[in-house]
Amino acid sequence: MDNPKVIYFKNRTDSQLATSPELVEELAIISRAQQGDQQAFYQLYQKYHRKVYAICWRMLADKDSAEDVCQEVFVQLWQKITNFRGDSKFSTWLHSVTSNIVLGHLRKHKNWLQRIFSIEDQTIQDVTVEIEDTSELTALDKHIARLPERARLVFVLFAVEGYRHEEISKMLDMAVGTSKAQYHRAKSLLREWVEI
Amino acid sequence: MNKLLSEQDLQKTLAELPDEMTPHRDLWAGIDRAIQTKQQDKPSFDAPKKKVFIPTAWAASLVAAVLVTWVSFSPQLSDKPVNMAQQGHSPQNLVTAMQENFKQTKQTMLVSFGQPKVSELPKEIQEELIKLSSAQATIEKALTEDPSNNDLLNLLRWTQKQELDLLTQLYSPKWQSI
Numbered sequence: 001m002d003n004p005k006v007i008y009f010k011n012r013t014d015s016q017l018a019t020s021p022e023l024v025e026e027l028a029i030i031s032r033a034q035q036g037d038q039q040a041f042y043q044l045y046q047k048y049h050r051k052v053y054a055i056c057w058r059m060l061a062d063k064d065s066a067e068d069v070c071q072e073v074f075v076q077l078w079q080k081i082t083n084f085r086g087d088s089k090f091s092t093w094l095h096s097v098t099s100n101i102v103l104g105h106l107r108k109h110k111n112w113l114q115r116i117f118s119i120e121d122q123t124i125q126d127v128t129v130e131i132e133d134t135s136e137l138t139a140l141d142k143h144i145a146r147l148p149e150r151a152r153l154v155f156v157l158f159a160v161e162g163y164r165h166e167e168i169s170k171m172l173d174m175a176v177g178t179s180k181a182q183y184h185r186a187k188s189l190l191r192e193w194v195e196i
Numbered sequence: 197m198n199k200l201l202s203e204q205d206l207q208k209t210l211a212e213l214p215d216e217m218t219p220h221r222d223l224w225a226g227i228d229r230a231i232q233t234k235q236q237d238k239p240s241f242d243a244p245k246k247k248v249f250i251p252t253a254w255a256a257s258l259v260a261a262v263l264v265t266w267v268s269f270s271p272q273l274s275d276k277p278v279n280m281a282q283q284g285h286s287p288q289n290l291v292t293a294m295q296e297n298f299k300q301t302k303q304t305m306l307v308s309f310g311q312p313k314v315s316e317l318p319k320e321i322q323e324e325l326i327k328l329s330s331a332q333a334t335i336e337k338a339l340t341e342d343p344s345n346n347d348l349l350n351l352l353r354w355t356q357k358q359e360l361d362l363l364t365q366l367y368s369p370k371w372q373s374i
Contacts, residue, residue, distance in 0.1 A: 021324070021358065024351050025331035028338040031348055035341045038231070045224060050216035057217050067219050074223070075230040136217070140209050159210055191201040194209065 030090060034082050041081070045074055048091070052098050058156045059102045061145035069105050073098050095161060103153075103171060143193045147186050154179050155186035288343045291336070291352070298356040305360060309367035321366065328359045 026047075032040035052073050056066035077097065084093055137145075144152060153172060157163040158179070163171070165179040172179065201209075306312065314322065335352045342348060 021327040021331040021355060024355055025327075025334045028331065028335040028348060028351060031345065032334075032338045032341055035338075037341060038228075040338075041231075042224070045227065049223060050218055053219045053223075054215060054217040063220060067221060067223060070219060071223050071226045071230070074227045075234070078227075078231050079234065138209075138213060140213060160213060187203075187206065191203070191206055194201045194206070 026090060027086075030081070030084065033078075034084070041078055044077075048094055049074065051091070052094065055095060055098045055156075055161065056102055058141065058144055058160060059099070059153055060106070061147075061152060065105070065109075069102055072105070073101050076101060099157065099161065099163075099171065106149075106153075139194060140190070143190050146193070147189060150174075151182045151186035151189070154182040155190075158183050159187075290349065291339050291343055294349070294352060294356070295336070298360075301360060302363070305363055305367075309363070312367055317366065321362070324362060325359065328355050328362070331355045332359075 029040045029043050033044055049070060053066060053070045056069045056073070057063065060066050060069065073094075077094070080097070084090060087093075144155065147155060150172070154168055157168045157171065158165065165176050165183070168174075168179045169176040174182075314325065317325075332352065332355045335348055335355065339345065339348050339352065
């Protein structure tokens, strides 16, 4: 039986593996982290936490929640890094792990009122982003944060993260048509809001 | 009232979105604490350190011949993947042998090229050599934790071969033209 910690190399040809010294070095770091080496894991954190935080922030539109979920992502990553099999790039796999953890967080923290009435679908958020946050954000990010939750999630997953509507519909438990409609809704609002 | 943003401009703005954002607080401290706590709660975490994927006895019975052939008859590094299962050496010895072989081959090559100074190379080439060297160091470190990992051995072999190929490309034409 294959050892889970080395499975990430399987199904890769040598040329796929060895495309650059950076990739090779990263694979070695991942291997060390899979062995339980915390220093190697910290190196992965240093390399990826800003990317993970950006996904969390855009999907959650809230600094504190984004920071909490970003931490949760790395805690879960430490426990599940042996699941990385190298079928895709590590960054792609980590993006997918992150998106799923964010969605899990949203499901867990939805209050009963929102569950019953789907309030987030009806309201356009006032800018709830704290002032200290906005200075570093692009104009588009500020407006993405104002989008209704479902439209924002679909927009971020489709337009920013590159998921297909079929994938998003499964992730968000909605029809493919609904995902497309939410995307167009988000796009229309953004085109209206973003100043030229 | 704002003019409506065109689809093209929206796509352009999207393409310019940064893929990184910096959190306002240090997140590592909390992650580190959580990891330590979970590790204490779950002492079996060390389980992944067990090396089970290559039966040691099987590997030990097969490696030596291939290793000896490889080290003795190959002036350049082999193109073929390193396979612990087909060689009969202890894993740590194999890593050491690979390192020694690489150093020797590189040294021989540099001598044949007239001991060129790396510091005189173009900056991009120097950077490439530094990247390769850094990758080698990282892989060697990983191999100290998991010396029987074939894939790491192959990665090490790849970086070594890349470095030798790069040096050959750089210096061979000059050497041949003398």
